[in-house]
Amino acid sequence: MNILEHLYQHKVIPLELWGIDVSITNGVITMWVALVLVFLFFWLASRKPKLVPGPLQNLAEMFITFTRDEIGSQIEIETEKWLPFLVTLFAFILVNNLLGLIPGMGGSTTNINTTAALAFIVFAIVQAAGLYHLGLRGYLKKYIPEGIPFFIVIFMIPVEIVSQLARPFSLAVRLFANMFAGHAVMLLLISMIFIFHNYIIIPIPVLGDLAFLAFELFIAAIQAFVFTYLTAFYIATAVEEEH
């Protein structure tokens, strides 16, 4: 019975598979809508590509070149091959964040499970990329820096492992906390009306919520960008050769 229960997702179609709760919630429906939107946008934009682009193709090209120049430029090896993954990640997280701000739709990134799933996917891809490009020996060599005495190496290995595990954790918590905190602050502003028990106070929370919603739009875009930027950074550091 806490006040934040208004921000949780609730089940729409309860389902259960062998004891695991896989019911369709608000957040799942939001993710499906985001999936359809992202797919339709990029598919329609690339159907009949012209040299002088129409509006939809132009928008998609701006998006992709922004991702390629700002985010994908960190990866030295095979930059173009990573681009579909990075663009999809960026667009999917952006649309999910923005859909969560619509009143009535349950947010998907306001739930730690969604962001943890995305961070786990990134973690798996980073480790797989490191193993694929460097081989097992090169991948393990990254945990042992050069030219330090042997008894410090025994300390360094758990430290490196923990820092590798802390990365997806921080990705998940950063995205979740930014989105959830935005909703929580808006809820707290609205609850001022219930605390004051008076209609006079109404302009203050409503105008404050309006201003904060504009800020939340900005934060939604920034957090999607930061997630994708950090993904590219982790891929770049996992794939590069030791120099």
Next chain:
Amino acid sequence: MIPQAAAFLGAGIGMGLAAAGTGIGVGILAAKALEGIARQPEMAGNIRTSMILAIAFVEAIALYALVTCLILATKV
């Protein structure tokens, strides 16, 4: 002190300290970024992008504290 009161107190103080640290951090960051833009105005776009990226990292740490304080204030 009953545990509920201690949890509320901890939540408030914790978030206040985290907000103070974040304010100082973002302030220093923005000052250095503005200095860089003033020295070399043609790099303004690059510097602005890097500044926003770094602000997102600093804010993330404050939001770790926020999540912990929300758990303290609403669950104990």
